[in-house]
Amino acid sequence: MRRQGHHYGLHRVLEPKGVLPQPAWKLDATPEVWTNELLIEVERLNIDSASFQQLKEEAEGDPERIKRRISEIVAARGKMHNPVTGSGGMLIGTVAEVGSDFPDQTLKRGMKIASLVSLTLTPLRLEEIDGIALKTGQVGVAGKAVLFASAPYAVLPQDMPETVALAALDVCGAPAQTARSVQATDTVVIMGAGGKAGLLSLYQAWKKAGQQGCVIALESNPEACREIERLGLAHHVICLDATDPVRVLEAVAEHTRGGLADLTINCVNVPHTELPAILATREGGVVVFFSMAVRFTTAALGAEGVGKDVRMLIGNGYVPGHAALALESLRECPSLYDWFCRRFS
Amino acid sequence: MRRQGHHYGLHRVLEPKGVLPQPAWKLDATPEVWTNELLIEVERLNIDSASFQQLKEEAEGDPERIKRRISEIVAARGKMHNPVTGSGGMLIGTVAEVGSDFPDQTLKRGMKIASLVSLTLTPLRLEEIDGIALKTGQVGVAGKAVLFASAPYAVLPQDMPETVALAALDVCGAPAQTARSVQATDTVVIMGAGGKAGLLSLYQAWKKAGQQGCVIALESNPEACREIERLGLAHHVICLDATDPVRVLEAVAEHTRGGLADLTINCVNVPHTELPAILATREGGVVVFFSMAVRFTTAALGAEGVGKDVRMLIGNGYVPGHAALALESLRECPSLYDWFCRRFS
Numbered sequence: 001m002r003r004q005g006h007h008y009g010l011h012r013v014l015e016p017k018g019v020l021p022q023p024a025w026k027l028d029a030t031p032e033v034w035t036n037e038l039l040i041e042v043e044r045l046n047i048d049s050a051s052f053q054q055l056k057e058e059a060e061g062d063p064e065r066i067k068r069r070i071s072e073i074v075a076a077r078g079k080m081h082n083p084v085t086g087s088g089g090m091l092i093g094t095v096a097e098v099g100s101d102f103p104d105q106t107l108k109r110g111m112k113i114a115s116l117v118s119l120t121l122t123p124l125r126l127e128e129i130d131g132i133a134l135k136t137g138q139v140g141v142a143g144k145a146v147l148f149a150s151a152p153y154a155v156l157p158q159d160m161p162e163t164v165a166l167a168a169l170d171v172c173g174a175p176a177q178t179a180r181s182v183q184a185t186d187t188v189v190i191m192g193a194g195g196k197a198g199l200l201s202l203y204q205a206w207k208k209a210g211q212q213g214c215v216i217a218l219e220s221n222p223e224a225c226r227e228i229e230r231l232g233l234a235h236h237v238i239c240l241d242a243t244d245p246v247r248v249l250e251a252v253a254e255h256t257r258g259g260l261a262d263l264t265i266n267c268v269n270v271p272h273t274e275l276p277a278i279l280a281t282r283e284g285g286v287v288v289f290f291s292m293a294v295r296f297t298t299a300a301l302g303a304e305g306v307g308k309d310v311r312m313l314i315g316n317g318y319v320p321g322h323a324a325l326a327l328e329s330l331r332e333c334p335s336l337y338d339w340f341c342r343r344f345s
Numbered sequence: 346m347r348r349q350g351h352h353y354g355l356h357r358v359l360e361p362k363g364v365l366p367q368p369a370w371k372l373d374a375t376p377e378v379w380t381n382e383l384l385i386e387v388e389r390l391n392i393d394s395a396s397f398q399q400l401k402e403e404a405e406g407d408p409e410r411i412k413r414r415i416s417e418i419v420a421a422r423g424k425m426h427n428p429v430t431g432s433g434g435m436l437i438g439t440v441a442e443v444g445s446d447f448p449d450q451t452l453k454r455g456m457k458i459a460s461l462v463s464l465t466l467t468p469l470r471l472e473e474i475d476g477i478a479l480k481t482g483q484v485g486v487a488g489k490a491v492l493f494a495s496a497p498y499a500v501l502p503q504d505m506p507e508t509v510a511l512a513a514l515d516v517c518g519a520p521a522q523t524a525r526s527v528q529a530t531d532t533v534v535i536m537g538a539g540g541k542a543g544l545l546s547l548y549q550a551w552k553k554a555g556q557q558g559c560v561i562a563l564e565s566n567p568e569a570c571r572e573i574e575r576l577g578l579a580h581h582v583i584c585l586d587a588t589d590p591v592r593v594l595e596a597v598a599e600h601t602r603g604g605l606a607d608l609t610i611n612c613v614n615v616p617h618t619e620l621p622a623i624l625a626t627r628e629g630g631v632v633v634f635f636s637m638a639v640r641f642t643t644a645a646l647g648a649e650g651v652g653k654d655v656r657m658l659i660g661n662g663y664v665p666g667h668a669a670l671a672l673e674s675l676r677e678c679p680s681l682y683d684w685f686c687r688r689f690s
Binding site: 008010018019020022116117150151152173246249275279289292296299303304305306307308309312313314315316319 | 353355363364365367461462463465466495496497518590591594620624634637639640641642644645646648649650651652653654655656657658659660661662663664665
């Protein structure tokens with residue numbers, strides 16, 4: 001088995017042949033690495049919440065039955081890919097072996113890492129299932145998983161609680177995209193600024209445009225607005241409902257003397273915030289959508305309907321260096337780190 | 346009524362107050378312009394196909410009952426906004442009055458124009474409904490409509506059949522976005538190159554990158570592939586199913602010696618082409634999605650899952666100058682014009 005595998009893991013697909021690992025029914029989870037793979041000694045699965053909810057219901061809340069069902073799925077499919085919900089989750093473990101052609105040769109045996117790629121495409125073999133936390137969907141296991149050359153992952157830091165690091169890593173695409181999109185003199189609007197993706201993005205916007213530019217935080221929750229003000233990462237904190245296009249337009253126009261935003265980062269996790277984001281942005285400006293509640297057609301037709309020339313980006317969860325940037329943000333900004341610790345440790 | 350109205354038409358919203366014209370239940374369609382509006386003598390409504398299908402079914406195919414229902418909707422809502430489907434369509438008519446503050450003062454009374462904004466947000470009053478074409482959803486009418494300062498529209502050209510011009514205008518955002526995204530030395534992949542949006546985009550890609558770059562057309566229909574070859578607008582025409590990520594990746598890699606596309610324009614109107622478009626594009630490249638079948642989450646999670654750093658744009662139907670560019674393309678390229686005439690006149 002010591003050949004070089006396919007960059008996207010096609011060599012591990014058993015059924016049906018020729019598809020990518022994610023849509024495949026069954027993967028080859030043999031715990032021996034091809035030369036460009038990484039082998040992980042798995043400690044914990046974080047089952048995605050939709051999947052875990054379904055497993056709980058099917059098992060009528062019985063932990064033993066949930067364990068049995070997880071074993072069955074992984075044995076049948078070579079991955080923890082819930083056949084009902086179609087969803088996965090992610091895993092935590094230690095590096096067991098680094099293939100000689102794996103892109104990152106700085107990884108060493110024993111380092112603790114989190115996969116930043118879905119369990120639905122991660123070859124997995126389980127030896128044992130220990131505890132199940134019914135509230136969080138965290139499953140303690142012993143087993144082996146394989147990461148392909150293309151799969152993002154993060155080395156877990158030793159200077160902060162694992163749960164804090166994981167919370168930041170979960171949304172690390174948004175701040176990384178913000179960091180590389182903001183220019184020093186930009187007016188930046190962060191919608192949904194009070195959540196973890198919003199705050200990390202706000203920090204990057206403030207870092208890049210806090211001196212010469214203007215950073216505006218929109219947030220609907222009054223308590224979260226007070227938190228943002230305490231953190232001191234915005235020139236203006238506006239408390240309003242981000243689904244109301246007219247109020248968003250008026251508020252942003254007022255705080256920018258009609259100039260509107262050069263860049264709007266939408267981190268709001270409720271539907272119907274496409275048009276407000278478009279209206280908050282100037283002609284020729286950029287909107288980055290990081291909310292999974294965004295509908296493609298609503299955004300495309302919304303901009304067309306108001307005749308607005310904005311560049312609308314689908315927030316890519318992967319940006320090179322995204323994991324390191326998110327963790328570094330927590331180290332750089334103690335008040336932000338405190339916020340994460342209060343919520344996630 | 347001779348004041349300046351709101352840029353996005355808020356001054357015409359009757360119920361509920363404070364929302365934008367599109368989500369509003371009822372608009373004020375009084376056919377007197379505010380100073381930044383345009384009044385149109387309407388000749389024809391092109392009812393959107395989902396809406397017209399619903400009207401036909403509700404009326405059991407009886408043209409008189411369809412007419413009555415259209416009259417009722419427009420009378421009740423002040424716009425042809427089908428309350429069941431939520432969709433509209435567009436209209437054609439002649440300029441009746443140009444408000445003194447309307448952005449384009451080159452428009453003259455009597456010029457024939459098409460609205461490029463949905464009927465769901467266009468104030469409309471009908472005096473008469475003449476013929477209904479049951480096949481196409483075209484409805485001959487007499488009436489008045491209002492365009493807001495923000496609404497895109499196009500002056501219909503006199504040198505080509507109206508149906509040909511409308512077919513091109515219907516998709517004019519895609520070629521305009523292509524034109525401004527392509528650099529001279531780019532490798533450009535157009536997916537779904539054989540449809541009208543695809544061909545117009547292909548023409549712009551060829552115009553910008555045909556000399557120093559490389560233009561690749563992907564199309565699943567063999568007859569459409571032969572058409573593209575006859576038009577001579579691509580270096581390579583690849584006949585394959587755009588929903589197959591592995592085949593798309595392999596084909597594009599083969600024709601670019603592994604370099605992949607700098608820019609991929611996706612005009613495929615079937616689902617499941619997000620990941621193929623992402624895989625066809627190089628690290629750091631750009632994908633523009635112009636298909637209404639694209640799912641936001643599939644694109645966002647797809648790129649993350651394969652760890653690919655591509656910029657993914659939601660194709661905006663509005664780009665300044667888009668209508669003129671599409672019509673000019675037909676004038677510049679006689680073989681493309683022939684293609685449109687064969688299909689749409």
